[in-house]
Amino acid sequence: MIKLSVHKIIDLLHNSGDIDNRVNDSSAMYLGAAAHREIQKNSGKEYKKEVSLKFETEIAGIPILIQGRADGISYEADGGIIIDEIKTTGLPISHLYTQQEKHLAQAKCYACLFLKSSDEPVSHIAVQLTYFQLESRELKRHKWEYSADELEIFFANLLEEYSKWLLLEIEFKKIRDISANKLEFPFKTYRKGQRELAVAVYKTIMAEKKLYSCAPTGIGKTLSALFPAIKAMGKGRGEKIFYLTAKTVTRVVAEDAIRLMSAQGLRFKSVTLRAKEKICINNDFICNPDHCSYAKGHFNRVNDALYNLIDNNDLITPPLIEKYANKYHVCPHELVLDASLWCDLVIGDYNHVFHPDAFLRRFFYDDSGDYVFLIDEAHNLADRVRDMYTAEISKQSLSRIRRHLRGKDAPTKALRKALKQTDTYFADIRKEMVGHKTESEEDVAFAELIMAVSRAAEEWMQFNKNTAHELFDDILDLYFKTIKFLMVSELYDSHYITITEAEAANVSITLFCLDPSQIIAKGLAKARASILFSATLSPLAYYKETLGGGDEDGALYLNSPFDPNRLATISHCGISTKYIDREASYAPIAEALHVAVSRMKGNYLAFFPSYDYMRRVHELFCDMEPQIETMLQQSQMSEAEREGFLARFDADNPETLLGFTVLGGIFSEGIDLKGNRLIGSLIISVGIPMISLRRDLIRDYFNERNGRGYDYAYVYPGMNKVLQAAGRVIRTEDDFGIVLLIDSRYGTPKYKELFPAHWLNMKYIRKSGEIGDWW
Ligand code: SF4
DSSP states (O other): OEEEEHHHHHHHHSOOSOOOHHHHOHHHHHHHHHHHHHHHHTSOTTEEEEEEEEEEEEETTEEEEEEEEEEEEEEOTTSOEEEEEEEEESSOTHHHHTTHHHHHHHHHHHHHHHHHHOSSOOOEEEEEEEEEETTTOOEEEEEEEEEHHHHHHHHHHHHHHHHHHHHHHHHHHHHHHHHHHHOOOSSSSOOTTHHHHHHHHHHHHHHTOEEEEEOOTTSOHHHHHHHHHHHHHHTTOOSEEEEEESSHHHHHHHHHHHHHHHHTTOOOOEEEOOOHHHHOOSSSOOOSTTTOTTTTTHHHHHHHHHHHHHHHOSEEOHHHHHHHHHHHTOOHHHHHHHHHTTOSEEEEETHHHHOTTTSOHHHHSSOOOSEEEEETTGGGHHHHHHHHTOEEEEHHHHHHHHHHOOOOSHHHHHHHHHHHHHHHHHHHHHHHOSEEEEESSOOHHHHHHHHHHHHHHHHHHHHTTTSOOTTHHHHHHHHHHHHHHHHHHHHOSTTEEEEEEEETTEEEEEEEESOTHHHHHHHHTTSSEEEEEETTOOSHHHHHHHTTOOTTSEEEEOOOSSOGGGEEEEEETTOOOSGGGHHHHHHHHHHHHHHHHHSSOSEEEEEESSHHHHHHHHHHHHHHOTTSEEEEOOSSOOHHHHHHHHHTOOTTOOSOEEEEEETTSTTSSSOOOOGGGOOEEEEESOOOOOOOHHHHHHHHHHHHHHSOHHIIIIIHHHHHHHHHHHTTSOOSTTOOEEEEEEOGGGGSHHHHTTSOTTOTTOEEESSGGGHHHHO
């Protein structure tokens, strides 16, 4: 049975005209949702809100289930039924009338679903569109009455029109499932651990559970996750797979895995998403018909582009999207999102599921689905989600606007007033305190002020929308901050803490997400099954807890498939890198690096806990050994500079090259220097994040929960950076090299416990001279 949403049908068949972000931007959506709820609440007791409707039927002999959710159904005293569809706008209400035909079609669809699922015979239904303007609060209602026959005819015609698309999908799914069932693992043999992971992924999907797996480099984790997920899809489990990553480069690895299986006969449609600003082909990046010719009339052309794109291609990559966007002159961002509806695999970012604004509404707005999430590099997920759900407003962000905002019109006066009240609130805080304070309660009075600023900023922007006002960008920026603040404020609970900070002229209030595990769990609940994996998802119990796992979910730790004897692992415990000992550590570290790289010519990377530390040791190292070529990571490196840095790591380098880099930075994760391109990772410190108020708050929170706050806030995140940096050395079974850990703490049981199983030959030394004995 194919499941179809009313939205999917209507968006495809009844969209026309332009893309116009002035109508559908996220601000209007946020305020619109609140207005929506208010209208529903005030619509009387006969009014049932958010009514789910569904109906089973056939299109061209194919069984389908059509689902939708009416905003409201009013059961009138005289027995009449009114299906209500609410639309809100921040623009003049007349903008809604340009889309009235689409709104009406949507409401008529719900009326049909109601009709078809009703136990009682219904001869007539009224369909109502409720239009609401967010600033003026102007509300207009329009009502049409239809007989059951009229609605039947409308619905039958709609499904007839849709059948072309459905047949395309169905025919392809048949081909896909046959090919998926026939698909053999694309290599003759599995690598060590690979089969175990693939089997666990398959079982997890079939059992509709979650799996957390530490799958070291070399196992082929991308293929081990995708292959069983596709096999499960062939057996009817999972209508769509989402492969989510933290970095663009990992998305290419997923595309390669699909290419590999396609070469074995798999027919499977995949699409790779990119951030809007990266895929936009209009220089201005302003999404309305006045600024972007791709936006103008986009909906009139997009169906042809989409049909041809999905009919002619299986692997839909960003360059292909750009080609089609140019050919049909449509927006590539909207085109790729539409294509995702028709693909079996969506390769994207964590944002596409977890971000409060950027999540894919077309899949995750209403409900969960028969989805499978494959979440790669999952060790990054908690911090990413914490950032997404932490919100801050500072005095600085509104001071400049307040100082320069002039005008006698009502919106400007209203905004000035709201800003003044908030500024005064900040000023009172500054009079009272310097430094910081934390509270486990939300500051409700402040949230109300921010609500007022948000509303006033929106009103001001509507009033000034066609002017090139010098403060427009600042106000827009502030506005988005207020929107995020209010969104987080709604979620505020015991996983949050309020931080008030007053430093010099600035004051800020932050709603800090201490523990995003609940938010992650809620995101994962949108899928039937989720696999979270990473080469460094260790300790597994810690990641399972912090990434929304429960007792019922699986955990799988796999050993490295590589010969441990090809990696020399040495802990130099004779040097302390603790903050108080740093000054004294520079020279011994320079010497240790010198010994390590002098033994064998080749390319090495040294990782330091900070730029300052790196530069100090680099200086001494260059004095000590001017013949050895070195490179230094810079704090701001462009994509080209980064590429240039890595290009120097040549497999045929006959000399020695030592790159000085920062632990946890751009060179310690996600780079793949195979073979002789890198033969050593020399890691200074245990990677502990810099002590900070926020880390301390996380520590205190987990101390209260499980007594392991320091480990959760500092030790495990630090060790993850170490494991990532160490993992740069052995990328294939032919690689060899050294991991040198420099810090006295590596000799303690706490850290030994965190070493991966394949570091079984770890040598512990106290003098730099001993490095050579083992390497
Ligand atoms: S092409 Fe760019 S500016 Fe134009 S609508 Fe698309 S994303 Fe917006």
